[in-house]
Amino acid sequence: MADTAVKAKDQTPTIDGAPKPAGALDARLAALSLPQGGFTAAARRDALARLQDMGLPGPRDEYWRYTDPRSFNAPVPAALAVPDADETPLFDGLDKLTLVFVDGVFDEAASDDLALEGVEIATLAQADAAGSWAADLYGKLEAAGQKPVKRPFAALNTVAARDGLLIRVTATPAKPLHVVHRRASDSADAVWHHVIRVEEGAELTLLETGMSGARSNSVIEVDLAEGAKFHHVASKRAVDPKVGIGHIFARIAARAQFKSFTLSVKGTMMRNEAVIDIAGDDAVAHIAAAVLGDGAQAPFHQDDTVFVTHGAERCESRQVFKKVLKNGATGVFQGKILVKPGAQKTDGYQISQALLLDERSQFLAKPELEIYADDVKCSHGSTTGAIDEEALFYLRSRGVSRERAIVFLVLSFLADALAEVEDDGIRDRIYERLDVWLTLNAVQ
Amino acid sequence: MTATIDLEVREGVDRETVETVQNMGSYKYGWETEIEMDYAPKGLNEDIVRLISQKNNEPEWMLEWRLEAYRRWLTMTEPKWAMLNYPEIDYQDQFYYARPKSMEVKPKSLDEVDPKLLATYEKLGIPLKEQMILAGVEGASPSPAMDMAIAATEGRRVAVDAVFDSVSVGTTFKEELAQAGVIFCSISEAIREHPELVKKYLGSVVPQSDNFFATLNSAVFSDGSFVYVPKGVKCPMELSTYFRINAENTGQFERTLIIADKGSYVSYLEGCTAPKRDTNQLHAAVVEIVVLEDAEVKYSTVQNWFPGDEEGKGGIYNFVTKRADCREARAKVMWTQVETGSAITWKYPSCILRGDESQGEFYSIAIANNMQQADTGTKMIHLGRNTRSRIVSKGISAGKAQNTYRGLVTMHPRATNSRNYTQCDSLLIGDQCGAHTVPYIEVKNTSSRVEHEATTSKVDDDQLFYCRQRGMDEEEAVALVVNGFCREVLQALPMEFAMEAQSLVAISLEGSVG
Numbered sequence: 001m002a003d004t005a006v007k008a009k010d011q012t013p014t015i016d017g018a019p020k021p022a023g024a025l026d027a028r029l030a031a032l033s034l035p036q037g038g039f040t041a042a043a044r045r046d047a048l049a050r051l052q053d054m055g056l057p058g059p060r061d062e063y064w065r066y067t068d069p070r071s072f073n074a075p076v077p078a079a080l081a082v083p084d085a086d087e088t089p090l091f092d093g094l095d096k097l098t099l100v101f102v103d104g105v106f107d108e109a110a111s112d113d114l115a116l117e118g119v120e121i122a123t124l125a126q127a128d129a130a131g132s133w134a135a136d137l138y139g140k141l142e143a144a145g146q147k148p149v150k151r152p153f154a155a156l157n158t159v160a161a162r163d164g165l166l167i168r169v170t171a172t173p174a175k176p177l178h179v180v181h182r183r184a185s186d187s188a189d190a191v192w193h194h195v196i197r198v199e200e201g202a203e204l205t206l207l208e209t210g211m212s213g214a215r216s217n218s219v220i221e222v223d224l225a226e227g228a229k230f231h232h233v234a235s236k237r238a239v240d241p242k243v244g245i246g247h248i249f250a251r252i253a254a255r256a257q258f259k260s261f262t263l264s265v266k267g268t269m270m271r272n273e274a275v276i277d278i279a280g281d282d283a284v285a286h287i288a289a290a291v292l293g294d295g296a297q298a299p300f301h302q303d304d305t306v307f308v309t310h311g312a313e314r315c316e317s318r319q320v321f322k323k324v325l326k327n328g329a330t331g332v333f334q335g336k337i338l339v340k341p342g343a344q345k346t347d348g349y350q351i352s353q354a355l356l357l358d359e360r361s362q363f364l365a366k367p368e369l370e371i372y373a374d375d376v377k378c379s380h381g382s383t384t385g386a387i388d389e390e391a392l393f394y395l396r397s398r399g400v401s402r403e404r405a406i407v408f409l410v411l412s413f414l415a416d417a418l419a420e421v422e423d424d425g426i427r428d429r430i431y432e433r434l435d436v437w438l439t440l441n442a443v444q
Numbered sequence: 445m446t447a448t449i450d451l452e453v454r455e456g457v458d459r460e461t462v463e464t465v466q467n468m469g470s471y472k473y474g475w476e477t478e479i480e481m482d483y484a485p486k487g488l489n490e491d492i493v494r495l496i497s498q499k500n501n502e503p504e505w506m507l508e509w510r511l512e513a514y515r516r517w518l519t520m521t522e523p524k525w526a527m528l529n530y531p532e533i534d535y536q537d538q539f540y541y542a543r544p545k546s547m548e549v550k551p552k553s554l555d556e557v558d559p560k561l562l563a564t565y566e567k568l569g570i571p572l573k574e575q576m577i578l579a580g581v582e583g584a585s586p587s588p589a590m591d592m593a594i595a596a597t598e599g600r601r602v603a604v605d606a607v608f609d610s611v612s613v614g615t616t617f618k619e620e621l622a623q624a625g626v627i628f629c630s631i632s633e634a635i636r637e638h639p640e641l642v643k644k645y646l647g648s649v650v651p652q653s654d655n656f657f658a659t660l661n662s663a664v665f666s667d668g669s670f671v672y673v674p675k676g677v678k679c680p681m682e683l684s685t686y687f688r689i690n691a692e693n694t695g696q697f698e699r700t701l702i703i704a705d706k707g708s709y710v711s712y713l714e715g716c717t718a719p720k721r722d723t724n725q726l727h728a729a730v731v732e733i734v735v736l737e738d739a740e741v742k743y744s745t746v747q748n749w750f751p752g753d754e755e756g757k758g759g760i761y762n763f764v765t766k767r768a769d770c771r772e773a774r775a776k777v778m779w780t781q782v783e784t785g786s787a788i789t790w791k792y793p794s795c796i797l798r799g800d801e802s803q804g805e806f807y808s809i810a811i812a813n814n815m816q817q818a819d820t821g822t823k824m825i826h827l828g829r830n831t832r833s834r835i836v837s838k839g840i841s842a843g844k845a846q847n848t849y850r851g852l853v854t855m856h857p858r859a860t861n862s863r864n865y866t867q868c869d870s871l872l873i874g875d876q877c878g879a880h881t882v883p884y885i886e887v888k889n890t891s892s893r894v895e896h897e898a899t900t901s902k903v904d905d906d907q908l909f910y911c912r913q914r915g916m917d918e919e920e921a922v923a924l925v926v927n928g929f930c931r932e933v934l935q936a937l938p939m940e941f942a943m944e945a946q947s948l949v950a951i952s953l954e955g956s957v958g
Contacts, residue, residue, distance in 0.1 A: 062525065341875065341876075342875070344875070354887065356887065356889075356890035357890065358890060359857070359860075359889050359890050359891070360857075361890065362886070362887060362888040362889075363885070363886075363887045364884075364885070364886045364887075365883075365884075365885040365886075365896075366882070366883065366884050366885070367881075367883060367885075367896070367898075368880070368881060368882050368883075369870075369879070369880060369881040369898060369900055370527075370878070370880045370881075371870070371872065371878060371879045371880065371900050372877075372878045373872075373875055374872035374873065374874055374875045374877070374902040375875070375902055376872075376900060376901070376902070377899075377900075377901060378899070378900040378901075379897070379898060379899040379900065380881070380896075380897075380898050381895075381896060381897050381898075382883070382885055382894070382895075382896040383893070383894065383895045383896070384855075384885065384887040384892070384893070384894045385890075385892075385893040385894070386890040386891060
C-alpha cells in the first residue's frame, strides 16, 4: 500500500514551483502578432527573456492563490459578443481631451486633436519607428516591478503591446485626458501599454472608461518627477463574461503625489495589479478601488493585487479597497506594504472591506505588512460582513424603502474609497452613476 | 544562577529591581547535563525507524504507521514559503534517538530515576517530586507583587511529564490522576497500555502526510505525552510536559496527544529548554488535541529553546505542528504561547472549529532578538455554525531579528453566523530588525463577521521618557513598556507561566537597547 503511494507521488509534479505544461507560453506567444518594435525593440527583447524565465503562473503560484490564471494563460480568449451601444459614457459633458482606443488600438478619427498645452501626446504604434523620449522608460518600471513578485502578464504586455499612449507632461494642462476604450471585435486579444512621465511640479489627471477586447491586458507605467502630481480615475465596467488584467507601475520621486481610483463593475475574471515604488522623501501614494460584483448573469471574479514599497523617508501611502458582492461573486484583495530599511517616519495604511449581500458570495484577502524600519506607523484592517440590520431598520423607520435603504448603505460603505477621487465634479458623477446601477440591480 | 554580588542600591530603587536587571543575563538554561547516553546510529533510514519503534517496545501496527509516514516523507520537499532564512538542513547528519543509559530499563517509579536526571529538572525549576509546586521563576521574581503571586499559587499542584532528549523520564501524580480517571503518561506507554485510544485518535488531527515536518515526526517521534480526560471530568490539576534537549547533534521529535472527552476540562502547560551549542539542533514536534462535545482544553507554551548567540551561532530550529480539532458542539480550545527562544521558529497552532458553537482562541507573544527568526501564527478554520474565534498576536523584534505573523481565518459556507476577531500588533526595537504580517482571510458566507486589525510601531518615546523619569534605566523601561504591550496575552496564561513569561520577555530583550 505504501509502495503504491510512493509511485503515485512520483508521477505528479513536485509541489514547489509546479512546472507548467511545456509549451504553454510558446502557444500563448504564437497566438499574438508580436510587434518588432523600433525604439522599444530592446525593451521587448528583454521582457521576452524575463517572461521565458518566469513562465506563466501555475495553480500553485502563491500570488495566484485566489485567482485562477487559466483564462489569462489560454492562447486565445473565449469569443465575446460586441454589445449594442452602451449607456452614456461616465464623463460625458466634462471639458476634457478624449482619446479613443478600439480593442487596444488608437482610433485617430474618433479622438480629439492631440495638441494640448503642456502635454506631449504620441501613440506607441506611430512613435515606435521614429523614436521617443519614452525609450528610457518603456518596460523599465515593469521590469523593476517584477521583484520580489513575478508578474508574467506584465512582461507579456511589454513584449506584445501593439499600441498605447506616450504622455509627457511638462506643465499642468488645462483639462484632463480621457481614454475611452471601445470594442469592435468579438475575439480581439487587446494588449496596450501607456507610458506617462510627469515632469517636476506638473500635474496630470487621467480618466479611463470602457473596456476593450474579448480579453485585455494593459500596462500603465507612470514616472513622477519631484513635486509632480498624477491623478488617475478609471471606471471598468465590463459586459458580462469579460476577462482582463490591468497593471499600473509607478515610480514616485520626492514630494510627488500619486492617486489612483478604480471602479469595477461586472467582469468574469478581472485582475488589477498596482506596483507602487515610493522612491523620494515626502511623497504620497494613494490607491483605492470600489467594486460592485454581481454574479447573477455571469460569474464575477475581481482581484486587486497591490504592492507598495516605501524606500524613502516621511512618505505616506493609503490603500482603500471596498467590495460589494452578491449572487455568488468573488472579491479578492492581496495588498502589501513593504517598508525598506531606512524608510523612517513612514505612514502606511491599508484597509480592505467587503460587504457580502448573499450567502454565496465570498471575499478572500491577504493584507500583508513587511517592515524593516522601526520609526514607522503602519497598520491594516480588513473586515467582512453583511448589511448592518440596525442601520437598515433605522432607515426603514424613517420611511425609506428597503431597496432604497440598501442603496444608501452600499453607497456609504463605498464612500471611503470614493473620497480618494479628488475632483468633486468627477466624484459626484461616479456617485450618480453608482446610484443608478445600484437602483437598477436592487437587492430585494 | 547569577552569583549575588554586592549591589549598590540607589535610593528609591528596590533591591529586587536591581537583581532583575542582574539576572537579565544571557540564556539561563544553557548548561549541559553530563550523562552517559545511548544513541541510535546517525542518519535516517527505515532501520532507524524500526529501531525507534523497537526501543519503545511498540506493537506491529505502530511500526507500520511509522514506516508509512517515513515512505511518504521521502517523497516530500521541505516547505520554503515562510520568511525564514537558514542553511539547508542535512537530515542525515542527526541522531534521531538519544536516551540516557540509565533509562535502558524503564524505572518503575520516580525514586528509581537517575539522580542526575532529577537534578537536571531541579535545576530547571521543574521538581519531579510530587507534592511540590511548580514555581515558575526560581529566585528571580522581579517584584514583590510577584512573590505574592507565587505565594498565592502555593497549594496548586501541577503534574509533570519530563522528556529528556528522546525519552520520557517520568510522570508525576499518575496515581492521583488515575483516581479521577485521567490518563496522563508518556505516549510510548500509551501505545502499549491504551492502544484502542491511540489507534483511534493518533493522526486524526494531524495526519501522517500533513506536512514535511509533521510527516518526519510521524516516522521518528520517540516520546511525548498522552492525556485522556474522560467524560465530565475536570482534571484535578494542571498537566505539563517539560522538554529538555541535552545531547549534541540530536533532533527531538516528540508527539503529544490530548483527548478531552465530552464535558471535560484540562489545562496543559508546556516548557522547553536546551543547552548552548555552536551547532543548530532540530526540533520537530506534533501536538494533536481532540476536543469533544462541551469539553475545553487550554494549552499554554513557554518556548525557551536556546536561541543562538548574538552572531546567530547555534540555536534550535523549531518546526512544530500543533492543531486542535473541536470535533463536536460547544468544544473549546485556547492556545497561548510565549515564543522567546529558538533560532528559527516555524509554528502555527491551529483550531478546526468543526462542532457547532465551538470556540478557538489564540494568544501569542513572539519575541525575536539578535539573529532569531520567527514565523508564527495560527489557523482558524470555521466549519461549524455559530463558531467563534479570537486571535491576539504580539510580535516583538529587536536586534537583527525577523518576526512574522502568518495566519489564516477561513469561514466555510456552512459556518453561518460565525465570528472572528484578529488583532496582531508588532513592535520594533531598533532599525535593523523586521516585523511582518501575512494574514489570509477567506470569507465564504455573509452572516459571519470577520475583523482583522494589525499595527506596527516602535516603543513609544513618551512612555519611555515617563519610565526613565521615574528612575528606571533604559532597559528596564523598555521591558516594562514591552510587558504592557504583551499584557493581553500574558493575562491569558496560567499564573505560574505568566510570571515566567514576564521575566522572559525582559531577558530576551536584554542588550537590544542602546
